[in-house]
Amino acid sequence: MSFDWSIFTVHEFRYSRWLVEGLWITLKISAISMVFAMVLGTIFGIGRLSRSRIIRWISAPYIEFFRNTPLVIQLFFWYFGADFLFHFLMYLAGHLGFISPAISHYVVGKIDGIRLYYNRGESEFISGIVGLSVYTSAFIAEIVRAGIQSIPTGQLEAARSTGLSTTQALRYIILPQAFRIIVPPLITQFLNLTKNSSQAMAIGVMELTYMARQVEAYTFRGFEAFTAATIIYLILSLIISFTLNWYDKHTSIENMAKKKEREYSKLQEALG
Amino acid sequence: MQWHWDVIPRNFKYFMLGQYPDGPMGGLLLTMVMSVLVILMCFVLGIVFGLMRYSKNKYWRFPAIGYIEFIRGTPVLMVIFWCYFMLPKLIPVLQGRTRFEWTSALVALVAFYGAQMAEVVRAGLESIGRGQTEAALSSGLTYVQVIRYIIMPQGLKNMIPAIVGTFISVIKDTSLVYIIGVAEFTRTVFQVNNRVLNAPMELFLFAAVVYFVPCYMLSKLSIRLEKRLAAGVKVEI
Numbered sequence: 001m002s003f004d005w006s007i008f009t010v011h012e013f014r015y016s017r018w019l020v021e022g023l024w025i026t027l028k029i030s031a032i033s034m035v036f037a038m039v040l041g042t043i044f045g046i047g048r049l050s051r052s053r054i055i056r057w058i059s060a061p062y063i064e065f066f067r068n069t070p071l072v073i074q075l076f077f078w079y080f081g082a083d084f085l086f087h088f089l090m091y092l093a094g095h096l097g098f099i100s101p102a103i104s105h106y107v108v109g110k111i112d113g114i115r116l117y118y119n120r121g122e123s124e125f126i127s128g129i130v131g132l133s134v135y136t137s138a139f140i141a142e143i144v145r146a147g148i149q150s151i152p153t154g155q156l157e158a159a160r161s162t163g164l165s166t167t168q169a170l171r172y173i174i175l176p177q178a179f180r181i182i183v184p185p186l187i188t189q190f191l192n193l194t195k196n197s198s199q200a201m202a203i204g205v206m207e208l209t210y211m212a213r214q215v216e217a218y219t220f221r222g223f224e225a226f227t228a229a230t231i232i233y234l235i236l237s238l239i240i241s242f243t244l245n246w247y248d249k250h251t252s253i254e255n256m257a258k259k260k261e262r263e264y265s266k267l268q269e270a271l272g
Numbered sequence: 273m274q275w276h277w278d279v280i281p282r283n284f285k286y287f288m289l290g291q292y293p294d295g296p297m298g299g300l301l302l303t304m305v306m307s308v309l310v311i312l313m314c315f316v317l318g319i320v321f322g323l324m325r326y327s328k329n330k331y332w333r334f335p336a337i338g339y340i341e342f343i344r345g346t347p348v349l350m351v352i353f354w355c356y357f358m359l360p361k362l363i364p365v366l367q368g369r370t371r372f373e374w375t376s377a378l379v380a381l382v383a384f385y386g387a388q389m390a391e392v393v394r395a396g397l398e399s400i401g402r403g404q405t406e407a408a409l410s411s412g413l414t415y416v417q418v419i420r421y422i423i424m425p426q427g428l429k430n431m432i433p434a435i436v437g438t439f440i441s442v443i444k445d446t447s448l449v450y451i452i453g454v455a456e457f458t459r460t461v462f463q464v465n466n467r468v469l470n471a472p473m474e475l476f477l478f479a480a481v482v483y484f485v486p487c488y489m490l491s492k493l494s495i496r497l498e499k500r501l502a503a504g505v506k507v508e509i
Contacts, residue, residue, distance in 0.1 A: 068440065068487035069480040070447035072458060077480065080465065081473030088473075195347035202451060209349055222357030230350050237345040 007219045008228065015215045015225075022211030023232055029128055029207060030194045036133035037193065038186075041140025046170070048145050059141070066138035071199050075131040079124060079203040128200035136193045143185045147178035180253070187244040191237050198233075208232060276471035280478050283464050287482075290455050298455035300482065306456065307443045310381045314442075315435070317382060318389025323419065325394045336390065343387035348380075348445050355380035356452045377449035381442065388438055396431035397423055429501060436494035440487045447483065457482065 008016045047059035066074065087108055094104030151174050159169035201210035212229035216222040249255065280287070290298015297305070324336035343351065355376040400423050408418040450459035461479045465472050 064488060064491075065480075065484060068444075068491060069483045070444040070458070072447050072450070073461075073476055073479045073483060076462070076465075077473070077476040081476050084473040198347040198349045199448065201349070209347070209353070212353070216357070222353070223361060226350060226353045226357055230346055230354065233347060233350060234342065234345045 003224055004221055005224055007221045007224055018211045018215055019228060022208035026197050026207040030197050033129050033132040034190055034193055037136035037140055040133060040137035042144050045141035045144025049148060063138045063141050066134055071135050071196055072202050074135055075200060075203050078131045079127040124204040127203055128205040132197060136189060139189055143182050147182035148174060150181055151177050183248050191240055277474050279468050279471045287460050290460060299460050300457045303446050303457040306446050310385060310442050311439050313382045314385035314389045317386030318393045321390035322393025325390055326397045340387045340390050343384055348384045349448055351384045352380040352449060352452060373453045377454045385442055392431055392434040392438060396427040399430045400426050433494045433498040436490055440490050443487055
């Protein structure tokens, strides 16, 4: 066994810089995907509990399908197959009479133009974001559903009977409480997302794992390159979990209550 | 707009068996064999490390915590690459050989899911409550006997749904080892996609459905088991 750690200093830190660039892409793709995954997950999580049968029949298969298929396959699908899907949908819409065939032809033409534009080097990043957010959103939807179900139905009924609409009741009564409960599992999901973003290397997103492999390809020092990348991942997940746990504790109900109490007593003193 | 669904029946045998009768096993068969092997081996590893993690002795507990936290903070892809580049350095027998992908994939998945399973085992053991351990110890059983006859049988029952859940993740994550060149199902699909080039959507939809069917059935099974086991506990109380 012989190790050569000098690869991280040679060529004016060239390979170290690659890893840092990769880390930046990892952070970017994880953060953007998390936002989309939260939005999609909340929509489908609520949709799964909807009273409308059609919405439930759309949400449940969405969740089950994207939870139970491997992420790599999904990424490949979005990367290689998605524009076929889009073409097919436009074609179908044109031929079933939803839109005129001329319009569908025009839109497909425009989309081809856009695709050519993105294929200059951004398309894998976008497919990566789509794949990661859809995959994670299926898990978040289940968490949101569990969170909402943990709030007793009596609260919704009470809110409705005080005159709030269902949307208002969800917005002001149910979701704030549900989100407080689901913060720890959401942290886990965010960590999983950060780790899963390494799979985006399969479609060529130049994130940390991809860069580690690049370093390996240039230097033949696979062990060293991947050790460095692993350490970066470990530090990243530690930082994320510590920050979010701290935030969770900081905004817990007891803490908020204490803060309010302190403010209240200060106010009392000021008023004499 | 043209569909090319015929690419699937044309390559069906390759998807299912790889080059099996003429060459090494591959395709869906390899995926299934690997998933079963991984789940069996990581269960053993999980029990060992779960018991170490559960133990009160810090010389047992700290190595287990280190292993579990290290693995859980690392992407599975990283573990796979790690084993791929480290195994030939650690085991000189593999050094001259070119085909150790299968071994490193298996070792990587077992190491990764061993840590997940250790957490499952620990949660299962802790669900029993320390009171029973203390009661059993004071009735004169040794620690090993307590684990063997009192805690494990009850804990295993509580673990079953989580183990099924882990099995789903294992099946999904075996798709990742295609990246180091193991010819399992994902790789066969990827190869065919690279060859025909005109049917990516059909091929990857097919692949998604093939993975979806067993995973969905297992997830339904785990929900049913959970309900049934919970009902069993209620009757006992």
